[in-house]
Amino acid sequence: MAVQTGLDYMRSRTQIDCDTMDDEVAKTLGPFQDCTSNQAIALGELRKTERFRILESSRAEAAVLEPKWSMDMDELAVEIAMVKLAVEMAKHIRRRVHVQVNPYYSYSTEKIILNALRIVQLFQHVQPDFDTTRICIKIPSTWEGMMACRTLELAGVHTLATTLFSMPQAVLAAEVNCTYIAPYVNELKVHVQEGFVDNAKLLPLCAAIQKYYKSINSRTTVLPASLTSVEEIFLLAGVDHLTISPGLLTQLTQPYAGNVKSLFDIEPTLPIPAPGVSFINDPGTYQITFARDLGGASQIKLTEAINIFCDAQDKLELLMRGNY
Numbered sequence: 040m041a042v043q044t045g046l047d048y049m050r051s052r053t054q055i056d057c058d059t060m061d062d063e064v065a066k067t068l069g070p071f072q073d074c075t076s077n078q079a080i081a082l083g084e085l086r087k088t089e090r091f092r093i094l095e096s097s098r099a100e101a102a103v104l105e106p107k108w109s110m111d112m113d114e115l116a117v118e119i120a121m122v123k124l125a126v127e128m129a130k131h132i133r134r135r136v137h138v139q140v141n142p143y144y145s146y147s148t149e150k151i152i153l154n155a156l157r158i159v160q161l162f163q164h165v166q167p168d169f170d171t172t173r174i175c176i177k178i179p180s181t182w183e184g185m186m187a188c189r190t191l192e193l194a195g196v197h198t199l200a201t202t203l204f205s206m207p208q209a210v211l212a213a214e215v216n217c218t219y220i221a222p223y224v225n226e227l228k229v230h231v232q233e234g235f236v237d238n239a240k241l242l243p244l245c246a247a248i249q250k251y252y253k254s255i256n257s258r259t260t261v262l263p264a265s266l267t268s269v270e271e272i273f274l275l276a277g278v279d280h281l282t283i284s285p286g287l288l289t290q291l292t293q294p295y296a297g298n299v300k301s302l303f304d305i306e307p308t309l310p311i312p313a314p315g316v317s318f319i320n321d322p323g324t325y326q327i328t329f330a331r332d333l334g335g336a337s338q339i340k341l342t343e344a345i346n347i348f349c350d351a352q353d354k355l356e357l358l359m360r361g362n363y
Contacts, residue, residue: 043294043295044291044292044293044294044295045269045272045273045290045291045292045293045294045295046068046288046291046292047295048273048276048295048297049272049273049276049281049291052276052277052301052303053275053276053277053278053279053280053281054072054073054279054280054281055071055072055280055281055283056071056072056073056074056075056132056262056280056281056282056283057069057071057073057074057075057132057282057283057285057288058075058076058080058264058282058283058284058285059074059076059080059084059284059285060074060076060080060081060084060121060124060125060127060128061084061285062127062128062130062131064285064288065128065131065132066131068285068288068289068292069131069132070132070133071131071132071133072132072133072134072135072280073132073133073134073135073136073137073175073262073280073282074125074128074129074132074135074136074137075137075177075199075221075262075264075282076121076124076125076136076137076138076139076177077139077177077201077348077351078117078121078139078142078348078351078352078355079230079231079347079348079351081117081120081121081124081351081355082351082354082355082358084124085120085124085355085358086358090124093120093123093124094116094120094358094359096119096123097116097117097119097120097123097359098112098116098359100116100119100164101113101115101116101119101359104119104164108157111356113356113359113360114141114356116356116359117141117352117355117356117359118141118154118157118158118161119161119164119165120355120359121138121139121158122138122158122161122162122164122165123165125137125138125162125174126162126165126166126169129169129173134173135173135174135175135197136173136174136175137175137176137177137199138158138174138175138176138177139176139177139178139201139348140154140155140158140176140177140178140179141154141352142179142345142348142349142351142352143349143352145179145181145183145184145345146181146183147183148183148184148186148187148190151178151183151184151187152187152190152191155176155178155187155191155196155198156191156194156196158174158176159171159174159176159196162174172197174196174197175197175198175199175218175219176191176196176197176198176199177198177199177201177221178191178198178199178200178201179200179201179202179341179344179345179348180200180201180202180203180204180208180212180220180341181341181345182211182322182325182326182329184200185200185208185211185212185215185217186215188200188212188215188216188217189215189216189319192215192216192217192218193216197218197219198217198218198219199217199218199219199220199221199262200212200217200219200220200221201220201221201223201264202221202223202227202340202341202344202345202348203220203221203222203223204222204223204241204244204332204336204337204340204341205244205329205332205333205337206244206247206248206251206309206311206312206332207318207325207328207329207332207337208220208329208337209222209244209248209251209252210251210312210316210317210318211318211319211325212259213252213255213257213259214317214318214319215319216258216259217259218258218259218260219259219260219261219262219280220248220259220260220261220262221262221263221264221282222241222244222245222248222261222263222264223241223263223264223265223340223344224237224240224241224242224245224263224264224265224266224267224271224275225237225240225241225265225266225267225271226265226340226343226344227265227340227343227344227347227348228343228344228347229265229267230265231347237267239333239336240271242271242274242275242302243302243307243308243309244309245261245263245275245278245302246275246278246302246303246307246308246309247307247308247309247310247311248261249261249278249279249303250307250311251311251312254311254314255314260279260280261278261279261280262278262279262280262281262282263275263278263281263282264282266281266283266284266287267287268287269287269290269291270299272287272291273299273301274299274300274301274302275301275302275303276301276303276304277301277303277304278303
């Protein structure tokens with residue numbers, strides 16, 4: 040394929056995913072491998088006038104299904120709506136749709152597992168013949184989240200460890216056999232806090248993690264997220280997967296100048312762990328190692344990201360109650 044645009048170039052080196060639940064983006068800018076999403080993305084999509092029918096049908100179906108799971112009806116309606124959006128997106132992408140668990144469960148392994156299995160069942164409710172191997176459950180990269188990923192992967196459910204900001208998290212994600220991880224290049228608050236700029240972008244971490252995974256023959260795929268510029272995207276050419284928002288995808292349709300050297304074309308600037316490093320049977324060592332990473336900054340970033348997603352979850356449930 041002749042390289043003509045930035046998107047052409049990136050597709051020649053990396054599997055490109057769309058970070059949206061707008062199926063028009065997939066139709067016009069595809070083909071994409073996967074479709075990623077979260078509560079904030081779902082909120083933006085479900086606020087659109089043309090999505091009212093999804094809100095209405097999700098509320099109605101939640102009223103019928105609620106006794107099955109004995110849970111809050113608005114919470115269930117949100118999950119149904121996210122699944123409906125994902126089913127629509129699945130028609131226009133090649134592989135998997137990613138749906139995130141309720142962020143309020145980030146520190147409960149049991150609740151995450153139950154939530155993930157319910158999401159899989161909801162796909163089958165919305166479309167009985169949906170291929171469940173095309174579902175990936177996004178789970179925050181807490182210790183409890185990683186332990187949920189371990190159980191779910193053993194049960195045949197694909198998982199993505201999201202809101203990942205450190206090498207210790209990446210080591211543990213490989214140990215629990217996550218299908219994907221999503222290192223956040225920029226703190227999540229760059230997307231919600233006006234004027235905030237992340238001056239400690241984790242671009243080098245993405246390259247170091249991928250080299251580490253290759254050194255241990257891990258099956259876990261590196262899928263960076265939270266990008267803010269095409270330059271960041273070009274710096275990641277050669278990463279396994281990359282999820283890109285609609286605005287940046289549109290910018291990538293411009294001619295490719297070839298003036299950005301990828302971090303995957305040079306040796307990683309960060310050290311990689313020794314092949315034998317392990318946390319899976321030592322939660323105490325993991326917790327202190329993660330808590331001390333970058334002087335505590337990684338833990339703060341994770342906490343703030345979970346809080347932002349909880350805010351979006353609150354707004355989604357308000358939306359289900361008719362508060363637009």
